[in-house]
Amino acid sequence: MSDVRKHCCYTQDTQKELVKGIFSTISVKYDFLNHLLSFGQDISWRKRTISSMRFFSTMRCIDIATGTGDVAFEVANKYPSVSVDAIDFAMPMINEAKNKYKKHGNNLNINFQYGDATKLNFPDDSFDVAIISFGIRNIPNKQKALNEMARVIVPGGQAIVLEMVSHQNKVFKTLYQWYLCYGLPFIANIFSQNRKAYEYLSNSIVHFPSIKEFQSMLQKSGLKQVKSVGMTLGITRMFVGIK
Ligand SMILES: C[S@@+](CC[C@H](N)C(=O)[O-])C[C@H]1O[C@@H](n2cnc3c(N)ncnc32)[C@H](O)[C@@H]1O
Numbered sequence: 001m002s003d004v005r006k007h008c009c010y011t012q013d014t015q016k017e018l019v020k021g022i023f024s025t026i027s028v029k030y031d032f033l034n035h036l037l038s039f040g041q042d043i044s045w046r047k048r049t050i051s052s053m054r055f056f057s058t059m060r061c062i063d064i065a066t067g068t069g070d071v072a073f074e075v076a077n078k079y080p081s082v083s084v085d086a087i088d089f090a091m092p093m094i095n096e097a098k099n100k101y102k103k104h105g106n107n108l109n110i111n112f113q114y115g116d117a118t119k120l121n122f123p124d125d126s127f128d129v130a131i132i133s134f135g136i137r138n139i140p141n142k143q144k145a146l147n148e149m150a151r152v153i154v155p156g157g158q159a160i161v162l163e164m165v166s167h168q169n170k171v172f173k174t175l176y177q178w179y180l181c182y183g184l185p186f187i188a189n190i191f192s193q194n195r196k197a198y199e200y201l202s203n204s205i206v207h208f209p210s211i212k213e214f215q216s217m218l219q220k221s222g223l224k225q226v227k228s229v230g231m232t233l234g235i236t237r238m239f240v241g242i243k
Contacts, residue, residue, distance in 0.1 A: 065135025069097030087115025
């Protein structure tokens with residue numbers, strides 16, 4: 001059994017280290033492969049999600065599992081009066097984000113730093129918006145990460161999760177799972193020579209909780225008015241809950 005296939009048998013700490021290792025090895029090619037494997041759709045998914053943000057109190061946003069920082073850059077560009085804290089636990093991803101910042105974003109209000117989604121280093125009620133984009137599926141203890149998002153936003157603030165989910169329609173689901181399990185790792189291997197990493201990522205989409213289960217997890221973290229919107233035939237969803 002490969003490391004990727006047996007990840008379900010690991011402890012949560014070991015899974016975390018596995019995920020950290022994967023993102024540390026693909027950081028340089030991440031943006032290119034992300035756009036390629038989603039056929040460029042990831043850009044509009046992020047834009048649409050960010051346009052639903054509401055800033056009204058602290059004028060601060062936390063981008064959790066920021067990776068190479070695309071959400072943070074988009075938020076800072078769209079809302080110049082908002083300051084963004086962008087955290088990730090894979091330093092090579094953060095370093096890529098910092099390189100992009102030096103090239104294109106020097107005037108933007110973003111602070112990239114190390115941080116773990118399950119133990120945020122911020123006081124309660126610090127942000128108007130907490131967002132995690134394509135990150136939650138890689139976190140073994142999703143409930144803990146959602147609880148942390150709810151904790152750090154102000155009353156009335158938004159916790160937003162953007163994520164790729166398994167599809168509801170049986171025929172589409174079969175085709176999509178074929179793409180995830182064979183097509184995506186095959187293409188990723190050509191460009192990154194890291195098939196295992198992308199097999200793991202595909203696996204994490206296939207095993208993501210159902211929409212109903214995930215919405216219950218958001219409610220369990222204390223969030224109200226939980227709703228979700230599907231994008232691109234429902235392969236990606238934006239979940240929103242209010243504190
Ligand atoms: C698929 S990337 C998403 C990056 C970015 N948010 C985007 O929209 O493209 C997932 C990121 O989650 C990060 N990550 C996974 N588990 C984490 C955790 N427990 N704490 C912080 N970052 C985590 C990984 O290091 C990786 O950079």
